[in-house]
Amino acid sequence: MAAPLLEDLSEYLGSPEPAVRLILSILIGYPFALVYRRFFFYQSATVIHLFHAISGLALAAFNFGSQLWHSAVCILIQFLMLRLMGRTVTTVLSSFSFQMLYLLAGYYYTATEEYDIKWTMPHCVLTLKLIGLSFDYYDGGKEPSQLSPEQRTSAMASVPTLLEVYGFSYFYGGFLVGPQFTLRSYQKLVAGELTDCPGKPPNSPGVNISIKRFALGFLCLLIYTIFSPHYPDSYYLTDEYEAQPFWYRCVFILLWAKVILYKYVSCWVIAEGVCILTGLGYNGVDENGKHKWDACANMKVWLFETTPLFGGTISSFNINTNAWAARNVFKRLKFVGNKTISHMATLLFLTIWHGLHSGYIICFSMEFFIITVERQALALVKDSPLLTKLANSSLYPLIYVVQQFIHWLFMGYPLVPFCLFTYDKWLKVYSSVYFCGHVFFLVAYLVMPYLRKVLVPKRQSQKKED
Numbered sequence: 004m005a006a007p008l009l010e011d012l013s014e015y016l017g018s019p020e021p022a023v024r025l026i027l028s029i030l031i032g033y034p035f036a037l038v039y040r041r042f043f044f045y046q047s048a049t050v051i052h053l054f055h056a057i058s059g060l061a062l063a064a065f066n067f068g069s070q071l072w073h074s075a076v077c078i079l080i081q082f083l084m085l086r087l088m089g090r091t092v093t094t095v096l097s098s099f100s101f102q103m104l105y106l107l108a109g110y111y112y113t114a115t116e117e118y119d120i121k122w123t124m125p126h127c128v129l130t131l132k133l134i135g136l137s138f139d140y141y142d143g144g145k146e147p148s149q150l151s152p153e154q155r156t157s158a159m160a161s162v163p164t165l166l167e168v169y170g171f172s173y174f175y176g177g178f179l180v181g182p183q184f185t186l187r188s189y190q191k192l193v194a195g196e197l198t199d200c201p202g203k204p205p206n207s208p209g210v211n212i213s214i215k216r217f218a219l220g221f222l223c224l225l226i227y228t229i230f231s232p233h234y235p236d237s238y239y240l241t242d243e244y245e246a247q248p249f250w251y252r253c254v255f256i257l258l259w260a261k262v263i264l265y266k267y268v269s270c271w272v273i274a275e276g277v278c279i280l281t282g283l284g285y286n287g288v289d290e291n292g293k294h295k296w297d298a299c300a301n302m303k304v305w306l307f308e309t310t311p312l313f314g315g316t317i318s319s320f321n322i323n324t325n326a327w328a329a330r331n332v333f334k335r336l337k338f339v340g341n342k343t344i345s346h347m348a349t350l351l352f353l354t355i356w357h358g359l360h361s362g363y364i365i366c367f368s369m370e371f372f373i374i375t376v377e378r379q380a381l382a383l384v385k386d387s388p389l390l391t392k393l394a395n396s397s398l399y400p401l402i403y404v405v406q407q408f409i410h411w412l413f414m415g416y417p418l419v420p421f422c423l424f425t426y427d428k429w430l431k432v433y434s435s436v437y438f439c440g441h442v443f444f445l446v447a448y449l450v451m452p453y454l455r456k457v458l459v460p461k462r463q464s465q466k467k468e469d
Contacts, residue, residue: 019120022120024066024120028066028179032175033277035058036277039281040281044203052170063125067121070121070122071122074172077102078169082163090140103130106123106356110358114360118424125180128177128181128183131183133172135331136171138331139158139187140159142158151334156187159187170189171186171189176277188298192281195282197285198282212276212296216276220274223265224269224270230265231265234258236259236423244435264320275301284299301321302320302322303319304319306319307319313413317374324353332345333346362421366418366421369440376448419432
């Protein structure tokens, strides 16, 4: 009965059935959260773990059928590693190697040239959870003085139970699309500590914020649903696109990028609302004593919409995954003694984690190059009295419009290979726009030292070099 209904619904919406199942599964998180608040909040930890594990497994079965065994097996093996191998570097390395190799094998055997919703999609989220779990367990064996404040917050004092790991892994608020959170945060949720009303489920302010996040996420989903048919990925590969004027092709990339990203924004914001409703999104109080609900925020939507900077967009997008990579890759490479190398290694990890297609390599290498050039440009503006004066003048609104155009055009530029995957496709698109992104940033990178000599006073420039 359910299958024909889903087929009819997907046909009515003009979306593939797996996409409809995914959206419904994210939305079902709200009824699950209400059930948890009403019937399970005061129950024992064992009962709560069972509820979270069974509800998450039900979502996995609804979306991926019998393929849910992939996640179940990886969780079991991760637990056995913690239990049998202890708090050792070997445990961390074994966990990292096994979970990543399993994910990459999944990519290899299921890969197509299209974006498919299959078991590897939630499994990449799970992979980070389980690798992070091994790091946190390892940190729990160190002296607190050896840990950063962030590590002390997530370090685990004892090995978790198998049921606890399953509840943590399948928690319906984060199993399918994220966000990332630590086992310590999950343990606080189960203990009833993540609430603005001690001993009770989150009070009405938290519920109201959850509703607002749902409404915002639904609005983003509506925007994507309405406009995405007008900006399909497939249009890039048509003769019609290639026959358009150069300016049209560039503007299409800009508008396409803006629309395509709402697919991710909507899922993350709706999922965040589920986490807030359960209490997992609770983040203590700020310096003014106001309760914060941003612990599971994966999007800063206002910053995403208004920033004219590439760095601002990256900071506002997929926040918890970026924070995970910073905590467990970038900062743990501190012993290398070179931030550039650590940054490159982190982007390489994220490239591999996303998949095996060449498009991911191009996307993240472009990101590194763009951010490097932008930092140089921002430093130039800051050090140049003329550019600083211009940036603070009445001309700034015009500058802002131009900056936003450049920003979104070249945000879309690296997204092309990210979404088209294979080199024959993204190479065709890049050729049609004459590799304008590569040329623009290469020229900017080469010209920047000469602009610094002209626009920055010699004394200040020499001080900078010293």
